[in-house]
Amino acid sequence: MTRYLALRVLSVIPTLFGLSLVVFGVTYLIPGDPALIMAGTDTSPDAVARIRQNWGLNEPLYVRYAIWLVHVLQGNLGESYFSRQTVLQLVAGALPITAELATLALAVAVIIAIPTGTLAAVRAGSLFDLGAAAVAFVGLSIPGFWLGIMLIYLFGVQWQILPAGGFASLGDGVLANLKSMVLPAIALGTFTSTQLMRYLRAGLLDVLHADYIRTGRAKGLSGTTVLSRHALRNALIPFTTVLGVQLGYLLAGTVIIESVFALPGMGRLVLTAILNRDYQVATGIILLIGTAFVLINLLVDLLYPVLDPRIRLGQAANWR
């Protein structure tokens, strides 16, 4: 078990190394003089020469990569040539907004998925199950940015009960903050809720046919007890791992949703950076989000033995 955990943690290192190679490759392949790109508006020969020296831009490729990697590991991802703020400073300002959006979207997805997935599994084949499957299918096919725009039109333009865009921080009041985040969270969380609902339904259907469930019912336990104490606990294990993976996809989805709702998060930051050719900010954020993705997947893998004692104890017994 410990060996499995150690190996799983170590396996992340080559992936992160590969990610660093890919991102460095992107910085290398960007057309133009990298020193001038980094210097931006301040293109005095001294400034450009300093940048070449600091980042080893005249060195062979592998030396340049090594210098870049050392900078990255020290937290130096470069700076914006507009604002002269470092990438980490810009990320620190934008990350709380993206984190709040991703968390709220995941909450929306879970709140929709758990009751509908559970009921669909318990009433498999019924009208509710077919209806839920149809709605999930529709939700899977709706573009998130279009859903966002339609929500803005309905709630922001037509009924005017929620803001049409923009961000209200917690300093402006919790209610104002939630009002500015509810539509983006729904637009972002809808696709994830359909995935979660389908996984939970499939997992519960597997579990509900197990012998121990039949035993529980035979012992006289109520349907609710069997469901909540036995069936859901087992079905929620694979559900939780899917939840973790979906969180990674939600982080990526924030790029689109923040653009639709004009939220000043990391997604909008990286998009603005690439459209304005602020390449260090763009590649720095790509590296950070990619790393977060890998670490989230690692966390999900490490969580699995914690949630499922059968994995932790190394038993492959058939529980059916």
Added chain:
Amino acid sequence: MHDLSRNWSLTMGLAIVGVCCVVAAAAPLLSPYSPDAQDMTNVLRAPSAAHPFGTDEYGRDTLSRIFYGARLTLLASSFAVVLAAFTGCALGLSTGYFGGLYDTLVGRLIDVLFALPVILLGIAIVAILGPGEVSVVVAIALASVPNFTRVSRSTIIPEKEREYVVAAHVVGAPTGYIIVRTLLPNLIGPLTVLLSLGFAYAVLYEASLSFLGLGARPPTPEWGVMLSTARDFLFQSPWSAFFPGVSIFVLVFSLNLIGDGLSGLVDPRSRER
């Protein structure tokens, strides 16, 4: 009963996609106006007899632009998916067959590609190639390769030890023949499902990347671009945002229907659900 419903979704999906393909191919014949014809006396109009889907901020007919937009979306998505399928299957077949260090290295590359969502890949590709449909196609292809590689590899690994493959070795068949003629046919079932689902994602991503300004740019008639500009005129004309979005939804929905129908044919176990 389930076979009927699977056939229903496959038939329905194919019919809708077929209509989209016909509309895209015959756009010059079906469109009532040129997609670029401006009429500044008729900007942001609601649907009417003259303009069934209304007009945009330059008075251009939205219905005509949607017909022409289908071309770009279908072409770009098909290129991306076919490129991903070809590359992914080649990698999956070869790594599954040969294994060893090659398999390990490619596996790591696939892990890295999995770590980069398509939007970020799109941004990275745009940094190198600049915005445009080529960048979008490359980004979607790169994002889709891992799925094709993993499915191909996992299908091939149990098959390469089977008797018919050993027999092919014994009679002296070259490696290329064994991979292409003996092992590749095993992929047809899973590949058709992956292709249709991959196509659905490709349409969604193509529209998303163009919406963000990384793909097609105005005044190109493309559904994502149309949505991006329509967002600024939501107060005056919600119709400009409604119809492009519905078009994307209908195409993605029908592709998902095809994928769902095909997965039922390929994997009978899914019928029990």
